[in-house]
Amino acid sequence: MSGLGQWTLGARRSIRHLAADPSPDSDATLSDGSRVAVIGGGPAGSFFAYFLLRLAHTIDLDISVDIYEPRHFTHCGPAGCNHCGGIVSESLVQMLATEGINLPPSVVQRGIYSYVLHMDAGSVEIESPVEEQRIAAIYRGNGPRTAVDMPWESFDGYLQQICEKEGAQLVHQLVVGLERNGDFPVVITNEGTTTYDLVAVACGVNSNFHMLLDGSTSEGKPEVSRTFITEFKLGADAILETLGDSMHVFLLDIPRLEFAALIPKGDYVTLAMLGEEIDDDLVRRFLDSPEVRAAFPADSIPAVCACAPVINVKGPERPFGERVVLVGDAGITRLYKDGIGAAYRTGKAAAETAIVHGISTDDFETHYFPTCRAIANDNMFGRLIFFFTIAVRKSKFVRKAVLRMTAGEQRRPKGRHMSGVLWNMFTGSAPYRDVFFNALRPGFLLGLAKSLAAGVRPPQKES
Numbered sequence: 001m002s003g004l005g006q007w008t009l010g011a012r013r014s015i016r017h018l019a020a021d022p023s024p025d026s027d028a029t030l031s032d033g034s035r036v037a038v039i040g041g042g043p044a045g046s047f048f049a050y051f052l053l054r055l056a057h058t059i060d061l062d063i064s065v066d067i068y069e070p071r072h073f074t075h076c077g078p079a080g081c082n083h084c085g086g087i088v089s090e091s092l093v094q095m096l097a098t099e100g101i102n103l104p105p106s107v108v109q110r111g112i113y114s115y116v117l118h119m120d121a122g123s124v125e126i127e128s129p130v131e132e133q134r135i136a137a138i139y140r141g142n143g144p145r146t147a148v149d150m151p152w153e154s155f156d157g158y159l160q161q162i163c164e165k166e167g168a169q170l171v172h173q174l175v176v177g178l179e180r181n182g183d184f185p186v187v188i189t190n191e192g193t194t195t196y197d198l199v200a201v202a203c204g205v206n207s208n209f210h211m212l213l214d215g216s217t218s219e220g221k222p223e224v225s226r227t228f229i230t231e232f233k234l235g236a237d238a239i240l241e242t243l244g245d246s247m248h249v250f251l252l253d254i255p256r257l258e259f260a261a262l263i264p265k266g267d268y269v270t271l272a273m274l275g276e277e278i279d280d281d282l283v284r285r286f287l288d289s290p291e292v293r294a295a296f297p298a299d300s301i302p303a304v305c306a307c308a309p310v311i312n313v314k315g316p317e318r319p320f321g322e323r324v325v326l327v328g329d330a331g332i333t334r335l336y337k338d339g340i341g342a343a344y345r346t347g348k349a350a351a352e353t354a355i356v357h358g359i360s361t362d363d364f365e366t367h368y369f370p371t372c373r374a375i376a377n378d379n380m381f382g383r384l385i386f387f388f389t390i391a392v393r394k395s396k397f398v399r400k401a402v403l404r405m406t407a408g409e410q411r412r413p414k415g416r417h418m419s420g421v422l423w424n425m426f427t428g429s430a431p432y433r434d435v436f437f438n439a440l441r442p443g444f445l446l447g448l449a450k451s452l453a454a455g456v457r458p459p460q461k462e463s
């Protein structure tokens with residue numbers, strides 16, 4: 001259940017009391033008339049603004065929120081695009097619904113019911129482990145370059161709308177600097193400067209803005225890695241025929257490629273590639289591989305859009321400062337998966353801290369940082385799991401065992417150990433810690449041992 005629903009007008013006094021905890025900076029709180037700026041209107045900025053305003057209304061606190069965002073998410077192509085595979089786990093869709101954020105069908109392009117894992121050793125379809133655990137495919141902007149008059153809505157645009165309904169002002173301007181006037185942050189655009197009581201930096205990592213931040217706003221910079229994303233127009237019927245209702249994941253022994261996925265969305269298919277510094281050569285090697293050619297005729301379909309965004313692979317040491325907090329990719333996010341889920345978690349935690357506790361460095365350290373640390377600690381398990389994935393990619397013998405085990409499990413209703421681990425790893429639906437410990441369960445280890453052994457056993461002679 002949403003934490004917001006439990007709040008009443010009468011709670012305001014006790015919340016203010018909580019905020020008055022006797023730390024030296026505790027006078028930094030939001031009060032009636034306070035002004036808040038959000039730099040970036042992607043998911044993290046919108047989640048932050050939405051929860052901040054919802055909480056403020058609940059305790060009758062009168063604040064104003066300006067969201068600075070130069071993009072127009074009603075535009076298709078690069079002008080409205082926030083470069084993303086667009087996979088949202090069903091658990092996040094349901095979590096958002098409990099918060100009162102009901103994604104309309106026009107935002108969810110396609111419910112995805114299964115994954116097809118492709119390796120050189122073969123392919124296997126992995127069904128959702130629990131029926132409800134579908135995943136949703138969305139467009140962050142209004143679709144690829146050629147997607148004019150399409151009957152869908154942008155995910156980021158939808159989140160902005162709900163913020164505006166809560167009273168946020170959308171300012172279509174690029175922020176070019178963040179300075180201080182005493183303790184107070186000052187937002188600089190080409191139109192002028194404005195002083196705020198609090199600034200949430202939600203600029204992601206694909207503009208240079210996060211590199212401009214100095215030690216007074218955060219400690220350290222996010223580390224990033226380059227990715228590649230492209231869109232093919234194939235038509236809904238042809239997509240159903242080739243890819244069906246499944247997301248297609250490729251674990252191939254191509255150096256520098258960690259992972260690639262083809263995601264069906266309406267008339268289009270999104271290809272997202274993650275790995276070490278993806279370049280044209282790597283993209284070509286991937287598209288030319290027999291596994292991709294067998295699943296998808298990429299060669300005969302021209303790409304309508306392509307870009308090479310970066311992804312946050314490690315957050316700054318401390319994503320906050322006095323009256324400034326970094327949320328989403330600009331701060332700490334999940335490694336390779338579920339960045340939108342992390343934007344929700346960090347955006348909400350930062351908003352709760354600001355309203356319930358205060359906006360000083362100490363407040364963010366005590367009440368916001370634990371959420372960031374939990375994500376960063378979970379990413380350590382993620383790294384271990386990705387080491388395992390590398391081992392699978394590198395050894396044909398292990399690849400065959402994984403495939404054999406998964407295919408065997410998919411023929412029975414229970415005991416789907418490898419399937420569950422792969423599903424959660426590819427969808428990001430579960431914490432990496434859970435995936436890691438599930439892979440240490442006796443059922444998983446025994447199944448894998450049997451499957452590896454089957455690979456060395458000589459074929460039985462026919463009598």
Ligand SMILES: Cc1cc2nc3c(=O)[nH]c(=O)nc-3n(C[C@H](O)[C@H](O)[C@H](O)COP(=O)(O)OP(=O)(O)OC[C@H]3O[C@@H](n4cnc5c(N)ncnc54)[C@H](O)[C@@H]3O)c2cc1C
Pocket residue numbers: 039040041042043044045068069070071082083084085086087088173174175176202203204205206207208209227228229272273309310311327328329330333337338339340341343
């Ligand atoms: C190839 C790829 C595939 C991915 N696939 C998925 C996926 O399938 N599922 C998933 O959950 N996550 C995925 N992610 C991760 C996900 O995209 C991010 O985690 C998520 O977008 C973070 O949201 P954010 O709001 O923090 O940042 P962003 O989405 O980057 O939004 C930042 C916003 O800030 C604005 N901005 C930037 N600078 C300024 C400025 N100076 N002034 C004003 N505004 C500014 C930008 O225009 C943008 O709208 C993927 C990432 C990549 C690179």
